[in-house]
Amino acid sequence: MDKARILIVDDELILRESLQAWLSRDDYHVEAVAGGEEALQRIREVHFDIVFLDIKLEGMSGLEVLEQVRDLDPDTVVIMITAYGSISTAVEAMKKGAQDYLLKPFEPETLNVVIEKNLESGERIRENIYLRQQQKEQARFENLLGQSRAMLEVFELIRDVAPMESTVLISGETGTGKELAAKAIHSNSSRCQGPFVAVNCGALPEHLMESELFGHQKGAFTDARETRKGRLELACGGTLFLDEIGEVSSRMQIDLLRVLEERVFYRVGGTQPLKADFRVLTATNKDLREEVARKAFREDLFYRLNVVSLEMPPLRRRKEDIPLLADYFRNRFAQETNKEVDGFSRAAVDEMMLYEWPGNVRELQNAVERAVVVVKKRFIEPGDLPISSQPQAESGDLSLAGLEKAHIAQILEQTNWNITRSAGILGIDRSTLYKKINRYNLRQKS
Ligand SMILES: Nc1ncnc2c1ncn2[C@@H]1O[C@H](COP(=O)(O)OP(=O)(O)OP(=O)(O)O)[C@@H](O)[C@H]1O
Ligand SMILES: [Mg+2]
Incomplete structure (x- = not known):
């Protein structure tokens, strides 16, 4: 590590000079100033590892200086210098972010001990940050970040199920990354070169949903002026992601079940069977088992969809x-x-x-x-x-x-x-x- 940089802030000239002389014998870069303004000026210009700050200064008080140092450079360790009688102020300073205090008068050797202790802890903090950055490399799976045990388990499950063709039911509270997980499964599957088609089942009313999913044949209904491909057809060769699956109507549940069982489907008004050549992933923030129990969701469809279940853990649990x-x-x-x-x-x-x-x-x-x-x-x-x-x-x-x-x-x-x-x-x-x-x-x- 480079020479540690130390700043002494004290209005007593003698103390300042003797401390500076003492510390300069060791391998430190030491500067000393008399007042708060000067100190802040220097701290704005360069980083100091440790600042020794007298609580009683002329002009700006030590506490005010401390607060500004914390703002300007939170990595700086601040040690208060205090006399008997102002220990309560020193305690207040520690609450405001000072790391330690020194009681006057002190032996110069004490200074070295305090410096070594605090430099070491500073070093450790930096080491942790470094470690964390290294972990970061492994702490992501596609666009999903996480290093908690819960997320590492999620990554493992995704890795395991991705190459299979099984349907996966992804559950979890809002904002836990269900859609990202679905994309990660797709990207790690043999269908990764094919399309990833997402349908939000909660967004459309039932009568639009059917043609959205299955497409329609020209003339199938009044507005069907052109033949149109539905999402299922667009997903062929790839992955169909049915988001908010808990929201689909009971009619649509039957239609989906049929597709999953027969692996063919028809455009609305169409007679030509189309091959359901896609893998199905679904997501819900409802407890689908509960929906099944209260007969709001078909049990047979639930088992079709829930071949593998992936639960995204809430953030407060990780x-x-x-x-x-x-x-x-x-x-x-x-x-x-x-x-x-x-x-x-x-x-x-x-x-x-x-x-x-x-x-x-x-x-x-x-x-x-x-x-x-x-x-x-x-x-x-x-x-x-x-x-x-x-x-x-x-x-x-x-x-x-x-x-x-x-x-x-x-x-x-x-x-x-x-x-x-x-x-x-x-x-x-x-x-x-x-x-x-x-x-x-x-x-x-x-
Ligand atoms: N582990 C994660 N790492 C990085 N970003 C994440 C992670 N989890 C979620 N996000 C981000 O948070 C947002 C919500 O994620 P996503 O849309 O996948 O959640 P969801 O579970 O589908 O939510 P909802 O149930 O509300 O639809 C997205 O912008 C996503 O990029
Ligand atoms: Mg979502």
């Missing part, structure tokens, strides 16, 4: 993926917006780790995107993130629904009840947000 994902999104959005955003403050990371992410990865992605847009400094702070660490589910006395309600209310206030923006931040669609507003009886304060 919080160790949060730093990796957050950093990936930060980097991406910083590049897209041409902004220099170097990372997250420690407090911002803590905040993200505490939060429960009801909208899962999509919500995290949206939160980071917003933070990159609004951040004024090079490091994202908690205030830049559209989340706030209320007591979370683990605290017991609060119900999940209560938390969700409070969170939604807060986002709505933040956006001045802009439904589109709120839905975006929450990572849910507008109709879901409306449903929740009604369920929780939320009203705009006038």
Whole structure:
């Protein structure tokens, strides 16, 4: 490592000079200044590994300087220098992000101990970042990122089922990456050169759905002026991804079942059987087994679709993926917006780790995107993130629904009840947000 850079900030000339002389004998690069302004000036110009900062300074107080150093260069270790009588201030300084304090008068040797200890921990932090970056190479599967055990298991399952022709039912909460998982299966299958055709089964009314899926023959119905291929036909040679499969009507369930059993289908109004040469993947954020139990979903179709089941874990069950994902999104959005955003403050990371992410990865992605847009400094702070660490589910006395309600209310206030923006931040669609507003009886304060 390069020479460690140390800055001493103290208004006592003697202390300054003797410390500088003492430390310069060792292999450190040492500078000393008398006041806060000068110190900040230097810190703006170059990085210091350690800053020794007197609590009592003329002009700007040590605490004010500390706060600004944390903003300017969060990687700098700050050690407060304090006298008896101001220990409580030193404790406050530690809460504000100082790493340690030295009590005056001290033996110069103490200084070396403190320096070595803190340089070493700084080194370790950097080493961790390095390790994390190395892991990052392996911590992705196609476009899915993750290094948690839960995600590594997902990757393994995808790798195993991809080459087979079996249908896969991908389940999981909104925003957990179900569609990305489907694409990853397709890309790793023998059909990867063929098309990947996605159909959102929740988006279309039944009468349009049929012709959307199966296509139609010219003259099959009044509007059918031309013969048109449906999604099934377009998916031939590749993969058909039926998203939101829990939303299909009972009529359509019968039609799909027939296709899966007979492996042929017909255009609406057509008589020519077409070969169902595609692999079927489906996704749902409903508990389909429950839908079967309450007779809203056909059991025979369920078993056809659920040959292999892939469950995408919610983000709150794999919080160790949060730093990796957050950093990936930060980097991406910083590049897209041409902004220099170097990372997250420690407090911002803590905040993200505490939060429960009801909208899962999509919500995290949206939160980071917003933070990159609004951040004024090079490091994202908690205030830049559209989340706030209320007591979370683990605290017991609060119900999940209560938390969700409070969170939604807060986002709505933040956006001045802009439904589109709120839905975006929450990572849910507008109709879901409306449903929740009604369920929780939320009203705009006038
Ligand atoms: N593991 C991940 N790594 C990187 N990006 C992810 C990951 N999981 C999700 N995303 C991103 O989050 C967003 C939501 O993912 P996706 O659309 O696959 O979720 P979904 O489960 O299909 O959600 P929904 O149920 O709401 O349709 C996408 O922008 C996707 O790129
Ligand atoms: Mg989806």
